[in-house]
Amino acid sequence: MTPLALPPDWNRLDQFQETITHDEFVSLLDLVYAPESEAPWITVEPEQAVIQKNATDRFLLRFAPDIHSRKPLTRYWSINLVNPTADKPLCGLRIALDPGHLGGAWAKMEERWFQIGALPPITEGDMTLRVARLLARRLRVLGAKVDLVRSKPGPVTSLRPNRLQSQAQASLQNRGVTQPLPTYSGPTDPNRERAIPWEAERLFYRVAEIRERARIVNDKLKPDLTICLHFNAEPWDDPLHPTLGTKNHLHLLVNGAYSKMELGYDDVRFTMLIKLLNRAYDEELPISESVAQSLAEATGLPPYSYYSSPNAKQVGKTGYVWARNLLANRLYECPVIYIESYVMNSKEVFARVQAGAYDGVRDFGGVMRKNIYVEYADAVATGLVRHFRVQSYTMER
Numbered sequence: 001m002t003p004l005a006l007p008p009d010w011n012r013l014d015q016f017q018e019t020i021t022h023d024e025f026v027s028l029l030d031l032v033y034a035p036e037s038e039a040p041w042i043t044v045e046p047e048q049a050v051i052q053k054n055a056t057d058r059f060l061l062r063f064a065p066d067i068h069s070r071k072p073l074t075r076y077w078s079i080n081l082v083n084p085t086a087d088k089p090l091c092g093l094r095i096a097l098d099p100g101h102l103g104g105a106w107a108k109m110e111e112r113w114f115q116i117g118a119l120p121p122i123t124e125g126d127m128t129l130r131v132a133r134l135l136a137r138r139l140r141v142l143g144a145k146v147d148l149v150r151s152k153p154g155p156v157t158s159l160r161p162n163r164l165q166s167q168a169q170a171s172l173q174n175r176g177v178t179q180p181l182p183t184y185s186g187p188t189d190p191n192r193e194r195a196i197p198w199e200a201e202r203l204f205y206r207v208a209e210i211r212e213r214a215r216i217v218n219d220k221l222k223p224d225l226t227i228c229l230h231f232n233a234e235p236w237d238d239p240l241h242p243t244l245g246t247k248n249h250l251h252l253l254v255n256g257a258y259s260k261m262e263l264g265y266d267d268v269r270f271t272m273l274i275k276l277l278n279r280a281y282d283e284e285l286p287i288s289e290s291v292a293q294s295l296a297e298a299t300g301l302p303p304y305s306y307y308s309s310p311n312a313k314q315v316g317k318t319g320y321v322w323a324r325n326l327l328a329n330r331l332y333e334c335p336v337i338y339i340e341s342y343v344m345n346s347k348e349v350f351a352r353v354q355a356g357a358y359d360g361v362r363d364f365g366g367v368m369r370k371n372i373y374v375e376y377a378d379a380v381a382t383g384l385v386r387h388f389r390v391q392s393y394t395m396e397r
């Protein structure tokens with residue numbers, strides 16, 4: 001099991017008995033979820049999949065004999081618009097907005113903070129919250145019911161690093177660290193990844209926090225769609241003397257491309273199967289493609305590429321969408337649109353963030369641009385509207 005995971009309730013997979021055919025199951029595994037390898041721990045037979053629950057126990061998933069005899073899916077989300085109109089094209093859609101990271105006083109600890117000279121620092125977690133607030137307003141006007149998974153700076157989990165010391169020790173041990181360090185000196189300490197307090201902090205802001213957000217999404221909000229908002233960053237050439245670069249790009253992530261090693265964890269395998277079987281991908285891909293298109297038009301950004309990483313696979317036709325197994329897009333059971341737009345430590349984006357919120361447009365390198373938060377929120381809203389207009393048009397026919 002991965003750190004802080006609860007033991008999976010494998011009986012939950014019973015709701016998916018006979019809801020998927022053999023061919024559909026194999027194609028989702030091969031093309032989306034486990035494209036790297038023969039999915040270990042899962043043996044596909046003509047009439048069932050034999051799934052290892054752990055080293056000794058197995059779960060049998062029976063396939064539907066053909067697509068006409070598939071049993072209906074039970075899931076908390078459904079992408080069904082309720083009487084959409086021209087000015088309320090998202091009517092009936094429940095959307096959760098998840099502003100990435102914590103921001104505020106936590107930005108330094110979560111290593112989502114940087115400063116150039118004496119200029120105001122850049123904190124991703126505060127920028128994503130600004131975009132979420134603007135986007136929420138736009139989507140409500142368009143008829144959607146919108147909730148923010150995090151609505152202020154700071155964590156939603158009540159756990160704190162000081163309560164994660166023993167888990168941090170165990171996690172370091174799992175990573176093969178034999179002599180963990182009792183302290184570290186800061187974000188530039190080259191040995192920090194071997195220190196217990198650093199690992200406890202990482203478990204807090206990266207794992208406990210996302211697990212709590214997943215609980216809010218799946219148990220409380222139960223949205224039809226979750227949108228994770230992020231800004232990207234490129235590694236510094238020299239972290240001790242950060243200088244801005246020129247690389248700037250955009251990509252979106254859908255859940256998939258699990259590596260053999262990741263599927264070896266019982267909890268990861270279980271949540272992967274929930275996502276595969278509830279058919280989140282059928283929604284994640286076309287909505288991501290539509291939002292990628294509108295963001296590309298608005299920002300002019302080229303697609304980011306993971307090149308030949310074993311943990312990422314390009315999907316769709318736009319070139320902007322990749323499948324990757326992230327904790328958030330795995331644990332949130334509904335379709336997740338995960339956006340990585342703009343490189344914060346590029347010269348252009350840095351200047352736009354320093355410019356802050358302004359009305360209208362301003363000249364950046366010869367291009368007239370809305371303020372970066374408005375540009376981001378407007379483009380996401382446009383991509384959603386375009387996608388769902390086509391949906392309701394085809395539904396009417």
Ligand SMILES: [Zn+2]
Pocket residue numbers: 100101124230231232
């Ligand atoms: Zn981020």
